[in-house]
Every structure is written in structure tokens, then in C-alpha cells.
Amino acid sequence: MTIKFQNTYQRAFKLKIAEYLGINAKNIFLFWKGRVALYAILKAIGIKKGDEVILPAFTCVATVNPIIYLSAKPIYVDIDxxxxxxxxxxxxxxxTPKTKAILAQNTFGLSADLxxxxxxxxxxxxxxxxDCAHGFGGFYKGKPNGTIADAAFFSTQWNKPFSTGLGGIAVTKRKELAEKLNVLENDFAEPSLKDKITLNFLIFIKKHFFNTNTYWFALKTYRWLSKYNLILGSSQGEELEAPVKPEDFEKVFSTVQARKGIEELKKIGDLVFHRKNIAELYKAILKKFGIEPPHEPIYAExxxxxxxxxVKNRYFFFKKAEKEKIELGDWFISxxxxITENLQYWHYKWGENFIAEKISGHxxxxxxHSQIDQSYVHKIEDFLRRNQSNIYSSYRELL
Ligand SMILES: Cc1ncc(COP(=O)(O)O)c(C=O)c1O
Known part of the structure; x- marks a missing residue:
């Protein structure tokens, strides 16, 4: 296999990822975003018109689009x-006879039942x-996420386990897929100078100006600017309107991302440890309130x-949180x-997946993340206590 000329940073980043996952760097391929890495994997597998790809009905449009870009059909399966x-x-x-692949997502950092x-x-x-967009650093039966199935991809977008602003990593242990991914990595375009400058600028802004106080303003502004393509968004405006492949979609990982990635990977152990510690604090709070904590199956870390x-009424919960500057996330609202309108463009029929639809509504x-410390957890605890009547005690109460 001929390896594309890559500068020192991309090569070094691949070696670091390889070391962390315990795989060969030759089986790692770098793309502009996680969705581009998925698209490359689907292409390498040979997904084509008429094929069907199974995925969870509780996902992000970024995962569905690459399937449709290849004229295949996403088939949604309900979640546990x-x-x-x-x-x-x-x-x-x-x-069906048309099914070619299953996409097993690590939702919120928990591996699927692989x-x-x-x-x-x-x-x-x-x-x-x-789909390890959320799962870098986690394990399934002692093996690192991303190393178990035929192929995997990671995202290094802003709010992922470690971030390079935007970014996607494809890995595979299958030789024939690695050969095809190598060709695709060679063929895809280099990001433009404008892309690289903008991304560098956004990384700087995030580092120096993003904090829990600026969260709601930053989130709303970023999403608004992305929607109208006024900034380098994780989703370009057109990706949210219909599944039509943006013109400059097929791009590789830039030096800006590789440099940032090398720096961030040094901290990955601490980043994962921190998230798990904060989760322990939240679990203790829920216990006090008589709310069931998230399930942790024995097969995964x-x-x-x-x-x-x-929550019972998400709209009011978010309104109050925003007013009090409490940082809350909204994955996944659909x-x-x-996407909350025209789901049929993505081959989704409302009513097909009762559990995913209910859960995404609540x-x-x-x-x-790393800026959340004990005092912020106390602030969240106080907020949850005051709004406890708006929280379900368990998924059973909702369903
Ligand atoms: C589950 C899931 N898969 C894939 C992606 C795509 O990642 P990216 O934004 O790097 O394209 C996301 C993005 O948030 C995601 O949440």
C-alpha cells in the first residue's frame, strides 16, 4: 500500500492515535470531519444506490447524510x-436482502452491545x-472503542472527547478496506487556506472566550452563523435543509487539526478521567433526589x-437554565x-420508533467537560433541586 505524502504533523498524529488504540498507524485515515470519515468508510465498503444501512433512530443528521449522499437508504432501528x-x-x-451494513453508535460515550x-x-x-463520534477513550469488554468491528470513525469536533475544532478519523482492521481508504484519503481535497485560517481562529476563540457563562450566547451564535454559512460550522446550512452533498465535502484533515490533535491527545487520559468523575458527582446527586442514574452495562466502560x-417540559427547563446561565446540552432533540421538520427527506417516517421519538422529546x-468543576456541579445540583418536579425519575415513567 502506498502511503500518501503527509507532513510531519499528520503522521505524528496518526502514530499517537495508533499508540492509544493499540493498532497500526497504516490503518488510520484522517478526514475533515467525522461525517467525511464515515462517508469514506461507506465508499470503501462499496455502499451504492439501493443499498440499505441500519442505524439507530437516535442520531445526528451528520451520520445519516453520508448514507444518502451515496444514494443508499438509512434504515432506522429503535433504541434501548x-x-x-x-x-x-x-x-x-x-x-432485507438490500442491507449491507450496521452502524453501531456509542451514544454519549457508551459502546453499543457490539x-x-x-x-x-x-x-x-x-x-x-x-460510530465512535462520542466514544473515543471508552472500552467494550476491555477493548478500546473503535477497534472491535470492521471499521470505525471518531469525530474531533468541538464538543467531542478531544477536539481539533473539526475532524474525523477512520480506522479499520480489514486490509481491503484500508487499501480503499488510503486511496480515498489521497483523492480527497486539501482544505482551503480560508478553511484553515478560519478553523485556527475559531480554535483560538473557543480557547479564550468560551466558558460556562458565555455558553448559551456562544451556542446560539455559532449555530445561527453555521445555519447561514457565515462561519465554518460543524454542519453547513444546506446539510440541515436536505441531504444534498455540499460541493466541497470530500476533504482531508489539515495541519491545523493535526497540530491541535497532538496537543489534545496528550491530555486524553485526564479528559476522560475528569468526565467520569463529574458523572460520579451527578450520579450521587440523582441518588439523593430518587432519580435513576444512567445504566452502565457490564460490557462497556x-x-x-x-x-x-x-425532563417533562424541556422548553421550560431550557428557558430557566438559560436565564440562570446554567449550561445544558440538547442531544438529541429528534x-x-x-432536524425537526421534513424528516421524510431523510427517509424517516414519524411513528416508527416509539422509544427514540419519546426520548428525543424529553x-x-x-x-x-474540563471546565466543569465541583462548584459548577453544586450550581447544577441547586438548579435540579429547584426544578425536580420537572424531571422524570426514570425512563419508565416517561414511556
Ligand atoms: C453520533 C454522531 N455521529 C457522527 C457525528 C458526526 O461528527 P462530525 O461533526 O465530526 O462530522 C456526530 C456529530 O456530532 C454525532 O453526534
Missing amino acids: PKTYNLDPNKIEEKI EHILEIAKKYDLFVIE HTYLKFPLL PIHP IINLPT
Whole structure:
């Protein structure tokens, strides 16, 4: 396999990722975003017009779009309300002769029930791709997320386990897929100078001006600017209107991202440790309030990129939080976050996935990132206490 000329930073970044995951750097491929890495994997697998790809009905539009860009059809499977991941018991009923792959997402940093999924895939001769956009640093039965299935991708976008602003990493242990991904990595375009300058600028702004006080303003401003393509958004405006591939979609990872990635990877152990510690504090708070904590199956190590909670009236909960400058997340507000209209453009039929639809109407997330400390957790505890009547005690109360 001929390896594309890459500058020192991309190569060094690949080596660091390889070391962390315990795999060969030749099996790692770098792209502009996680969704581009997924698109490359689907292409390498040979996904084409008419094929079907199974994925959870509780995901992000960025995962669905690459399937449709290749003229294949996303087939949504309902989730397990305990894990927010694909319910393996509901996969087989959605398999048809056209099914080619299953996308197993690590929602909020919790690996899907992979052994069960791999068993089904073997029976029907399907590829399994781990969607590790939320799962870098987590483990499934002692193995690092991303190293278990045929292929996997990670996202290094702003609020992912470690961030390079934007970024996507594809990995595979299959030689034939690695060869094809290598060709795609060679073929995809280098980001423009404008892309690189803008990304560098945004990384600077995030580092120096983003904090829990500026959260709501920054989030709303960033999403608004992205929607109208006035900034380098994680989703360009057109990606949210219909699944039509943006013209400059096929791009690789830039030096800006690789440099940032090398720096961030040095901290990954601490970042994951911190999130898990903050999650422990939240679990203790929920226990006091008689609210069931998130389920932690024995097969996986949850890294809590987000800490989920189910509320009765999300609109009021968010309004109050914004007023009091309490940072809360909104993953996922719809089965295809953040799409709430025209879901049929993404081949989604409302009413098909009862659990995912219910949960996406009521979920919020508590933050676990590195700026959240004990005093901020106390602030959140106080907020939750005052709004306890608006919180479900468990998913069973909602369903
Ligand atoms: C579950 C999931 N998969 C994939 C992606 C795509 O990642 P990226 O934004 O790097 O394209 C996201 C983005 O937030 C996500 O939440």
C-alpha cells in the first residue's frame, strides 16, 4: 500500500492515535470531519444506490447524510431506553436482502452491545461500523472503542472527547478496506487556506472566550452563523435543509487539526478521567433526589461525553437554565438531530420508533467537560433541586 505524502504533523498524529488504540498507524485515515470519515468508510465498503444501512433512530443528521449522499437508504432501528443505543433485538426485523451494513453508535460515550450486533451481522454477512463520534477513550469488554468491528470513525469536533475544532478519523482492521481508504484519503481535497485560517481562529476563540457563562450566547451564535454559512460550522446550512452533498465535502484533515490533535491527545487520559468523575458527582446527586442514574452495562466502560437526564417540559427547563446561565446540552432533540421538520427527506417516517421519538422529546444533557468543576456541579445540583418536579425519575415513567 502506498502511503500518501503527509507532513510531519499528520503522521505524528496518526502514530499517537495508533499508540492509544493499540493498532497500526497504516490503518488510520484522517478526514475533515467525522461525517467525511464515515462517508469514506461507506465508499470503501462499496455502499451504492439501493443499498440499505441500519442505524439507530437516535442520531445526528451528520451520520445519516453520508448514507444518502451515496444514494443508499438509512434504515432506522429503535433504541434501548436504558442505553440510548441500538436495540439489538430490533435489528433483525429490519434486515432485507438490500442491507449491507450496521452502524453501531456509542451514544454519549457508551459502546453499543457490539457482540450481539456482530453476531447478527455475521448471520446476514453485513459490515459493522462503530460510530465512535462520542466514544473515543471508552472500552467494550476491555477493548478500546473503535477497534472491535470492521471499521470505525471518531469525530474531533468541538464538543467531542478531544477536539481539533473539526475532524474525523477512520480506522479499520480489514486490509481491503484500508487499501480503499488510503486511496480515498489521497483523492480527497486539501482544505482551503480560508478553511484553515478560519478553523485556527475559531480554535483560538473557543480557547479564550468560551466558558460556562458565555455558553448559551456562544451556542446560539455559532449555530445561527453555521445555519447561514457565515462561519465554518460543524454542519453547513444546506446539510440541515436536505441531504444534498455540499460541493466541497470530500476533504482531508489539515495541519491545523493535526497540530491541535497532538496537543489534545496528550491530555486524553485526564479528559476522560475528569468526565467520569463529574458523572460520579451527578450520579450521587440523582441518588439523593430518587432519580435513576444512567445504566452502565457490564460490557462497556462509559466515558460520559454527556450525562443524560429526562425532563417533562424541556422548553421550560431550557428557558430557566438559560436565564440562570446554567449550561445544558440538547442531544438529541429528534431522531435525526437537529432536524425537526421534513424528516421524510431523510427517509424517516414519524411513528416508527416509539422509544427514540419519546426520548428525543424529553432528553437533556448535563455537561462533563474540563471546565466543569465541583462548584459548577453544586450550581447544577441547586438548579435540579429547584426544578425536580420537572424531571422524570426514570425512563419508565416517561414511556
Ligand atoms: C453520533 C454522531 N455521529 C457522527 C457525528 C458526526 O461528527 P462530525 O461533526 O465530526 O462530522 C456526530 C456529530 O456530532 C454525532 O453526534
